[in-house]
Every structure is written in structure tokens, then in C-alpha cells.
Amino acid sequence: MFSIGELSKRTKVKVPTIRYYEEMGLLAEAERTSGNQRRYDKAGLERLSFIRHARDLGFSIEAISSLIELQEHPDRSCETATDIAVSQLVDVREKIKRLKLLEKELTRISKGCDGHGISEDCYVLASLADHKLCGREH
Amino acid sequence: MFSIGELSKRTKVKVPTIRYYEEMGLLAEAERTSGNQRRYDKAGLERLSFIRHARDLGFSIEAISSLIELQEHPDRSCETATDIAVSQLVDVREKIKRLKLLEKELTRISKGCDGHGISEDCYVLASLADHKLCGREH
DNA sequence: TCTTGAACCTCTAGTCACTAGAGACATTAC
DNA sequence: GTAATGTCTCTAGTGACTAGAGGTTCAAGA
Incomplete structure (x- = not known):
């Protein structure tokens, strides 16, 4: 104990x-x-x-x-357990997909700016303000 | 308006x-x-x-x-904005890494069980109960 | 102009999975 | 016996919303 x-x-x-x-x-x-x-x-x-x-x-x-x-309740089928695991897997894959899109855009965004310009021209802010600058869809 | x-x-x-x-x-x-x-x-x-x-x-x-x-404050440097974007990017990459490990394990777990056995032998539950069955580290 | 119904207002409380802190009591080592 | 550490319960806070109650305002049609 x-x-x-x-x-x-x-x-x-x-x-x-x-x-x-x-x-x-x-x-x-x-x-x-x-x-x-x-x-x-x-x-x-x-x-x-x-x-x-x-x-x-x-x-x-x-x-x-x-x-x-x-x-x-070991008398029950483990189908439900598998279902839970599978739905979890679907979820994880969806998350990975979304995050990869974000990674792409963030990479683009943070590369665009050398950190020396003034904010008015800042690519980070411009990108966030204007969704059209994205590599599409999210 | x-x-x-x-x-x-x-x-x-x-x-x-x-x-x-x-x-x-x-x-x-x-x-x-x-x-x-x-x-x-x-x-x-x-x-x-x-x-x-x-x-x-x-x-x-x-x-x-x-x-x-x-x-x-457009007079300030946009260095901070870039920093924020970069730290976000680091974060996203870390999440992707973790999720890929999970995906691997969940795939293994959910394949191990055909959904017809009884819970006592259920691979899903066994895998969750015993970390040793994992493909290591998480 | 009046009426109706949708949209709006504020406020409180709930979500998830914890985390932090207060103030009191228990255990352990010396 | 005492001191340090561990544990107890309880309340409240976190982030980013979401839901609901109960009341008010707006816009469109008769």
C-alpha cells in the first residue's frame, strides 16, 4: 500500500x-x-x-x-473498444492534416519578413490581415 | 454600418x-x-x-x-511579429511530431483487434494497459 | 401606426482537463 | 517531542469560448 x-x-x-x-x-x-x-x-x-x-x-x-x-464487463465484444480507437485515429489524422497546412503557411509567413522593415510593410501582419495571401484553404 | x-x-x-x-x-x-x-x-x-x-x-x-x-504602432520594427509567428511555427511542428507518433500507435492498436474477440483478449485494452507494447517513447 | 418576430442586450454559469492556493490535519524521521 | 513534509478538502482560476434566462430593440408587413 x-x-x-x-x-x-x-x-x-x-x-x-x-x-x-x-x-x-x-x-x-x-x-x-x-x-x-x-x-x-x-x-x-x-x-x-x-x-x-x-x-x-x-x-x-x-x-x-x-x-x-x-x-x-469482459463478456462484451471489444468492438466498441476498437471503434473508440479508430475514431481517435481518424481524429488524429485530421489534426495532422490541418497542422501541416498551418505549418506551410506559417513557414511562408515567417520567412517573408527579415525582421528589419517597419510594421506597415510587415509580411506577418499583412498575411494575417489578408487571407488572399494564403496558399489557399484553411 | x-x-x-x-x-x-x-x-x-x-x-x-x-x-x-x-x-x-x-x-x-x-x-x-x-x-x-x-x-x-x-x-x-x-x-x-x-x-x-x-x-x-x-x-x-x-x-x-x-x-x-x-x-x-507602425513605427516599431516587425521583429516581434516575426518572433511570434516563428514561435507559433515551432509549436505547430512539435504538435505534428507528437501526433504522428500517436497515429502510428493508434494504427497498430486498432488493427490488432478484429472486433470479434472478447474484451479479455482485446488488443486495444491490452495496448492501453501496457505501455511496453508501444513502439516506444511518448 | 401598430404589431409581430427576429435579432439584440446583459448577466450568469457551464465546458474540458486540469492547476493553484488557503488553511487545517497526518505522517515520518530524528 | 518536534519539525518537516505530505496530505486533506474546498474554492477559484485557466483558455476560448458556448448556452441559457429574461428583457429590449429593430425592421418589415398590414
């Missing part, structure tokens, strides 16, 4: 975040000492590692809730 | 968002009719287009504030 601080160190999840996850129902309510402090065991550690990993991958708290529910 | 709704239509920025930008000081306080309704002119339209464009590119409200301040 270890304290919340210890759990925090092992999982690299901050202490208030652990309490927050408990409040949100992602973590079961921890056992307490006589002095009301939380104590965790291996199961708690594993559960929190799972949550952290899923968060790192960009899953929302809600999605993680669903995944945990699936874990707790 | 046109109303906030008209401005919203032309810029595709939602009405409450326009009011929010005004509150945040990105937009000057609009002129009002005798009945206290906001009225905008071409300058307001251009300013809001600038803001929207910058937001689309992921600039924070704070960064946009700085850019606007620069616009209003």
Missing part, C-alpha cells in the same frame, strides 16, 4: 490530477488510513497507468470511461 | 464570440445605436477578419493582442 504521492511519482501523474480522476469516476475511491489519507495498491497503480497512457494518446476522459467500463 | 449579426455572417465568427473578443480587448468597443446595439464599419470587419485568421492559425488571444499592438 502506498500514498498518493508515491503513486504520483510512479505514474508521473500529478497528485491533484489523481484526486480529480477519482472525482470524475475514472479511479475507484481509494481506501483510506485512519487519518483519512488515500492508500493505493497494485491494482490502483495499473488503473492509473492505463488512464495516463490513454490520455497521452489524446483520449478524452469520457472515452476512457467507456474503455474502463468495457474492461469491467 | 452593420449589426453584430451581419458582421458574424461576413466573418463566420459567432455573435457571442465577437462580444467575447470585445470584452478581451481584441476588438475596440463598438459604436452603439440609441437602443444600445453594436454597429460596425469596414474597419471593424477587417480587424475581426484578422483575428479570425490568426485564431485559425492557432495563435492565442494573447499573441493576437501583441500583433494588434504592433499594428497600431
Whole structure:
């Protein structure tokens, strides 16, 4: 059994975040000492590692809730889990696409200006003011 | 002179968002009719287009504030504007890098499961539970 | 001119996923 | 026993909006 601080160190999840996850129902309510402090065991550690990993991958708290529910009902098909992962993947790909467009435009914008002109001629400001200067669509 | 709704239509920025930008000081306080309704002119339209464009590119409200301040002092060098754009670019590139790692892992995860097994053997859940199954680092 | 209905006003509160701080109590090491 | 560190709950703040209540104003048609 270890304290919340210890759990925090092992999982690299901050202490208030652990309490927050408990409040949100992602973590079961921890056992307490006589002095009301939380104590965790291996199961708690594993559960929190799972949550952290899923968060790192960009899953929302809600999605993680669903995944945990699936874990707790092993009789159900894992189709739902796959669905969640796939929709997450679609999301990530969409984000990458958008960011690449932004990268292109920002590269163009920040190259256009040598940092010595006056603001009136600043390419950064001009580009932002006038969408027509873009390499199209976003 | 046109109303906030008209401005919203032309810029595709939602009405409450326009009011929010005004509150945040990105937009000057609009002129009002005798009945206290906001009225905008071409300058307001251009300013809001600038803001929207910058937001689309992921600039924070704070960064946009700085850019606007620069616009209003055309005597200053545009070095700062370039700095802001470049730091935005660095940010975007970092995000792309991270997202590509996630994409890789999510692809692997969602392919591992055919959606017919039971949850106990579900590759999605197993992958999330065990970071060791990852292609390393994140 | 009157009426109707859409658009507008302000204000408060909610979203997401935390983070920060206050003030009090518990645990641990010496 | 004492001091330092850790933990507790609670409230409020973050960023960039979004939603809703309850009231007012505007513009168009009869």
C-alpha cells in the first residue's frame, strides 16, 4: 500500500490530477488510513497507468470511461473498444492534416519578413490581415 | 454600418464570440445605436477578419493582442511579429511530431483487434494497459 | 401606426482537463 | 517531542469560448 504521492511519482501523474480522476469516476475511491489519507495498491497503480497512457494518446476522459467500463464487463465484444480507437485515429489524422497546412503557411509567413522593415510593410501582419495571401484553404 | 449579426455572417465568427473578443480587448468597443446595439464599419470587419485568421492559425488571444499592438504602432520594427509567428511555427511542428507518433500507435492498436474477440483478449485494452507494447517513447 | 418576430442586450454559469492556493490535519524521521 | 513534509478538502482560476434566462430593440408587413 502506498500514498498518493508515491503513486504520483510512479505514474508521473500529478497528485491533484489523481484526486480529480477519482472525482470524475475514472479511479475507484481509494481506501483510506485512519487519518483519512488515500492508500493505493497494485491494482490502483495499473488503473492509473492505463488512464495516463490513454490520455497521452489524446483520449478524452469520457472515452476512457467507456474503455474502463468495457474492461469491467469482459463478456462484451471489444468492438466498441476498437471503434473508440479508430475514431481517435481518424481524429488524429485530421489534426495532422490541418497542422501541416498551418505549418506551410506559417513557414511562408515567417520567412517573408527579415525582421528589419517597419510594421506597415510587415509580411506577418499583412498575411494575417489578408487571407488572399494564403496558399489557399484553411 | 452593420449589426453584430451581419458582421458574424461576413466573418463566420459567432455573435457571442465577437462580444467575447470585445470584452478581451481584441476588438475596440463598438459604436452603439440609441437602443444600445453594436454597429460596425469596414474597419471593424477587417480587424475581426484578422483575428479570425490568426485564431485559425492557432495563435492565442494573447499573441493576437501583441500583433494588434504592433499594428497600431507602425513605427516599431516587425521583429516581434516575426518572433511570434516563428514561435507559433515551432509549436505547430512539435504538435505534428507528437501526433504522428500517436497515429502510428493508434494504427497498430486498432488493427490488432478484429472486433470479434472478447474484451479479455482485446488488443486495444491490452495496448492501453501496457505501455511496453508501444513502439516506444511518448 | 401598430404589431409581430427576429435579432439584440446583459448577466450568469457551464465546458474540458486540469492547476493553484488557503488553511487545517497526518505522517515520518530524528 | 518536534519539525518537516505530505496530505486533506474546498474554492477559484485557466483558455476560448458556448448556452441559457429574461428583457429590449429593430425592421418589415398590414
